[in-house]
Amino acid sequence: MIADVIRLRVLDEVTWDGAPVPGERTHALLRGLVEAGRRGLSDAALVDEVWMDEPPANPAKALHVVVSRARAATAVDAIERTARGYRLTLAVEEVDAWAARPEGLRLAAAGEYAAALPLLERAQPDDEVVAALLRSVAGVHGVPAALDRYEAYRTELADRLGVDPAPELRALHVELLARDRPVRAGLLYEASRLIGREDDAAALEAMIRSSRVTSIVGPGGLGKTRLAHLMGRLAEQPVVHFVELAGVTSPEGVAVEVGDVLGVRESVAGRLMSAAARRTDLVSRIVDQIGTAPALLILDNCEHLVEAVADLVSVLVQRTPSLRVLTTSRAPLGIAAERVYQLPQLGLDDAVELFAERATAARPGVRLDDEEVRSLVARLDGLPLAVELAAAKVRVMSVAEIERRIDDRFALLRGGSRDAPARHQTLLAVIDWSWNLLHDEERVALRRLSIFRDGFALDGADAVVDGDALTALANLVDQSLVTVVEGASGLRYRLLETVREFGQMRLAESGDEPATRDRLRGWAVGFARDVERRLFGPEQVDMMTAARAEEGNLVDVLRAALRDQDAPAVVALMACLSDFWTIEGSHLKVVNLAGDVDDVVSSAEVEEELMPLLRTTLAAITFNSMIFSESPTERAQARLDELGPGAPGTRASAQIKVLQRARLMENDGDADRFEELVEDPDPRVRQLALQWASQFYENQGDLARAQLAALQSLDILDDRDGPWTRALVRSQLSGLLQQGGDIDGALEYAEGALPTMEALGALEDVAQLKAVLAVAAMEDGRVEDAGRIFDEIAAADSGVGVFGASIIVLCGRPELDLVAGRIEDGLRGYRHAVSTLEQRSFPAFGDGITVAPWVLFPTAAAVSAHLRHGAADEVAGLRRELRARTPHILENRHGFLDYPVAGSVLFALAEWELVHDPDDETARRAIRMIAIADRFGYNRQLPSLSWDWAQELADTHLPGALTAARAELDGRNGPELRQEAHGLVTELE
Secondary structure, three states: OHHHHOOOOOOOOOOOOOOOOHHHHHHHHHHHHHHHHOOOOOHHHHHHHHHHHOOOOOOHHHHHHHHHHHHHHHHHHHHEEEEEEEEEOHHHHHHHHHHHHHHHHHHHHHOOOHHHHHHHHHHOHHHHHHHHHHHHHHHHHHHHHHHHHHHHHHHHHHHHHOOOOOHHHHHHHHHHHHHHHHEEEEOOOOOOOOOOHHHHHHHHHHHHHHOOOOEEOOOOOOOOHHHHHHHHHOOOEEEEEEEOOOOOOOOHHHHHHHHHOOOOOOOOOHHHHHHHHHOOOOOHHHHHHHHHOOEOOOEEEOOOHHHHHHHHHHHHHHHOOOEEEEEOOOOOOOOEEEEEEEEEEOHHHHHHHHHHHHOOOOOOOOOHHHHHHHHHHHHHOOHHHHHHHHHHHHHHEEEEEEHHHHHHHHHOOOOOOOOOOOHHHHHHHHHHHHHOOOOHHHHHHHHHOOOOOOEEHHHHHHHHHHOOHHHHHHHHHHHHHHHEEOOOOOOEEEHHHHHHHHHHHHHHHHHHHHHHHHHHHHHHHHHHHHHHHHHOOOOHHHHHHHHHHHHHHHHHHHHHHHHHHHHHHHHHHHHHHHHHHHHHOHHHHHHHHHHHHHHHHHOOOOOOOHHHHHHHHHHHHHHHHHHHHHOOOHHHHHHHHOOOOOOOOOOOHHHHHHHHHHHHHHHHOOOHHHHHHHHOOOHHHHHHHHHHHHHHHHOOOOOHHHHHHHHHHHHHOOOOOOOOOHHHHHHHHHHHHHOOOOHHHHHHHHHHHHHHHHOOOOHHHOOOOOHHHHHHHOOOHHHHHHHHHHHHHOOOOOOOOOHHHHHHHHHHHHHHHHHOOHHHHHHHHHHHHHHHHOOOOOOOOOOOHHHHHHHHHHHHHHHHHHHOOOOOOHHHHHHHHOOOOHHHHOOOOOOOOOOHHHHHHHHHHHHHHHHOOHHHHHHHHHHHHHHHHHHHOOOOOOOHHHHHHHHHHHHOOOOOHHHHHHHHHHOOHHHHHHHHHHHHHHOOO
């Protein structure tokens, strides 16, 4: 647009209407007039501009000649005479230097940064131009380049003028920092301004920067949580996780909640036997997930679990080098690393501003007398919640009336407990005053609804209130005592934390608490049974959404039922939650409760109608403890054996039959034990047996049988149990095909499973399936698409799946660099991936094979990648480690072995031998190792482990030898070749 109207250009070559203007002195004249702008230049100034240090003998005559030449080269009226000299008559848009600023600003505002950038680079750098320039640099060259540009500008200002950039530019700098560090999990953005906390935010920024642990301490209602969210948004750390602990009711639940927010979960779609080697403690997994990168972990509402939080934080800061922790609590943690920030009350002026803003929002046009407002808020002790609750009352009262009511309430409550802090008394006065404005039915509703710790829906409210709660609930919303949130499950209601505590106090005083808790338990059990009944059916997605919304309440009731030894309630609640967590992939939550549930239900007698739920519960805790814990629930297993599978044709019966067979297989490693179940008359049993058999065959390296079993399992499915099982088997097939090098087939199954897994909220499975999409895009040369998918995986999953997305992200990004031609970056990334995984700690299991999945596979891929790009020397140490570890892993003929991972190691070690100019005998051994790796079903999901390069390498040394070796080994499986593989590796130098 700008190019269409510009006539005079001086920023590069001097031209007029696109034609060059001749003469250096004419150029100097035009550039001088352009720089002077509308005011023009005097004759003397122009002479200095044109001739500089060599003025002509007759300056006036010489200047006139140059002006005439300039007019001849442009237009007669382009330069006009003024009283003191000359100036240009052209419009702003006709001169490139003049048009640069407005046009650059316009283009930047429209988001056309590539077009705006060259114009803004040439414009005078005022604050508006610099802001637009920084945004344009970020849009064209990336946020880091914009941050560098800001820092250069800041330094130049400080050196030249001794000042900082303007506030607008500093705010933009904060925005750029946030964009440069995009992981901000769980943070909320303010619907209204946070008033009066600028100094606190600055002090906390400095404290977080200098201390490992910072605690914001103060009474309820002071705004600690909102301030913590702000600190998360302003954090310098590239990764921020916000963990809400208000819904956690037991010390052991703290680590589980932190792990859940960080994404530390397992996937049923992963290899079960590989998962058995992952029985690691939760704290170690959290440490692994946090890693060594700078991160900020925010733990909100710690006061009811101070000791458990203190213990966890102490471990985290001792075992992670760059983690910062920010907590909010009513009491300090009391650990050595902690610095306490006692959050002050709002100052009077800030409290007045807060009241005025909230009151105006509640009733636009309300009359606010400054003296009346100041008098009122001075009585509220600077507590934001008290100010906001009082401001909401202007809907129905004047400020003077509000103050009179508060006067009465203060007087009443001062006669209460002297043990309560003064600020608590004031806050209670505000809430108690609101309480006294309610009708009796609303008071009953509020105190009964306070029993919900994690919010509630209307059906839960009806049950707990013991009648139609809608009218009372609507009035409580109007009184700002209940907030409304609309989410995936529909409308939900929440009480402000302090309001809920007040309601609980009133509930206890009323003597109504036992009956209310009974109603809550009755509702929760009914809800759980209804969800469990419908979870495996056509409503599966909706039931997952419903269960997720009520998860916190269900867990609260379950823990209370466990304390009361209420076996029927425990059975109903655990059956629902364990199935929900299984689909979601939150197996550690099942494990965390397994012991307590085992204590209550393993010897309990329950009614016949609950027997299917009892079997479901026992199967869930048995399965999850067997796979994901070092402490199997032996009593649950024994009770399950005593009860038997139950009535045929049910999900529980099929699960128990297959689970019992899997326990036998775990003892002897014979995957063929499932073959008997494949002939079972119940299609559910046949399908599930084939599904599990597929996973065990894969683990033995028999990819063909694994694929066949999975396909047969898929054929049996009829979706009567909902879409999850089909999506799960499709996920298995996708992994199997990718592992065998068939990326097109893997992509087809991944794309078929992904929408269902996303709808169900199965986050770990979603990450693994997206990893398939990323590798497919990478192999197609769609580098940008692959990078975008890797970014999505990292943001949502953060690479926590040990065999799934984490290795794909850690090794996939280097592969992406290699595909894009960034060889050094790719190889460096591979070495970093191995180093990162080496640092992960896992408990020792027997012969130490637990390192294989996490370390051996990426190490093999890294070695192979370096060999293929002529950088063997960079990984000589990694090769030595592989050579040293592999015999130990292979030598136990009866111990557990992940054959595909072991095959990848054999493959990389053999390639190393072939790259280093071997003699014929050495080459023959290496080729034999490659053929055995093939029979081990070595994992080919990464391009650097592709078969073709190894085939060409082998044929270079001994043409046809690899083809012959594969033919000779055809029909032999991994376990049969294990001992030979051990001998070949042992012979390596």
